[in-house]
């Protein structure tokens with residue numbers, strides 16, 4: 056796999072689920088067995104974009120450049136390809152760590168507002184929260200029979216998040232990647248826009264799908280599509296502003312480590328000016344960035360925000376110190392984020408409208424996921440009335 060929309064990508068046979076719509080030479084026809092899902096496949100090209108974000112803490116620049124900008128890009132590409140885009144708030148994942156219920160509730164609405172402010176359009180994207188679509192949790196249980204302990208034991212996120220207190224970690228934190236697999240397999244996702252830190256979880260989702268298809272389906276009529284991660288080449292891992300070796304993260308105790316999408320202009324400028332750097336000026340060539348993680352991070356952020364590659368940023372700023380580069384970066388950040396925070400504040404005035412977006416999206420998601428859930432029960436031999 057690995058192709059991309061626009062470059063002749065087509066779903067390989069092994070990952071085609073049962074009931075595929077396919078275009079014949081001059082017409083469309085329904086493959087046997089009868090269609091279980093509502094795929095729209097044009098000339099053998101199927102595009103179903105699915106991704107999630109946890110409504111915990113404030114969304115930051117890493118979430119934006121690593122994932123959200125691609126939600127927005129792919130929602131249009133999916134529509135052009137006759138496919139669909141589903142983006143959800145991973146509230147069921149959020150309870151895998153200690154949390155405050157009132158804060159989770161508030162953060163869920165804030166996350167809808169943030170995504171819409173960033174350009175996720177509920178008219179184009181099915182936007183919802185997992186808790187309103189019980190099929191996610193149901194499919195997770197069905198996949199628990201396929202996922203292997205050894206696979207989950209290798210997940211680095213569990214090791215990172217449980218730290219030294221593995222015995223005290225929740226079971227949900229350990230089985231979290233199976234829920235994540237259910238999230239995407241439920242909708243026969245083809246493209247999953249994520250940052251680099253989610254790559255391992257997506258590989259696990261593919262392993263689970265492959266094993267389930269091998270064990271309970273036939274090659275001609277697999278139950279699940281193998282999802283492909285869609286990771287931005289340049290901004291896959293935005294690092295902390297305080298430590299070029301640590302990922303920018305909602306859970307970092309230092310507010311100065313990240314730029315939040317709804318930070319005001321003064322705060323953004325302050326955080327960028329205080330960002331950790333080395334004393335050397337920026338090099339003119341990329342090779343000169345070797346061993347300078349903080350410089351690489353800031354240059355990558357500038358490049359990702361302006362749509363330029365590292366060479367072009369260094370061609371402009373090479374030889375100049377951070378005293379010049381940081382204000383330039385701060386300005387680009389403020390220019391990008393000011394309209395997002397303005398729209399966020401406006402959207403937050405109307406809580407009912409935000410609830411309605413989630414309710415509408417969830418109704419559609421329940422409909423889209425139903426056939427795959429039923430096919431999974433059936434493949435496992437479970438009796439369903």
Ligand code: TYM
Pocket residue numbers: 105106107108109110117118119120121122123145148234235238239247248249250251252253290291292293294302303304
């Ligand atoms: P979450 O909520 O931690 O992050 C949401 C998205 O932002 C990306 N991201 C980053 N990208 C670049 N640099 C960073 N510093 C950075 N920090 C976060 C993440 O890679 C992610 O794409 N487990 C997921 C949520 C999830 C999900 C799914 C994602 C649940 N089910 C199914 C995809 C498909 C998570 O905790 O993301």
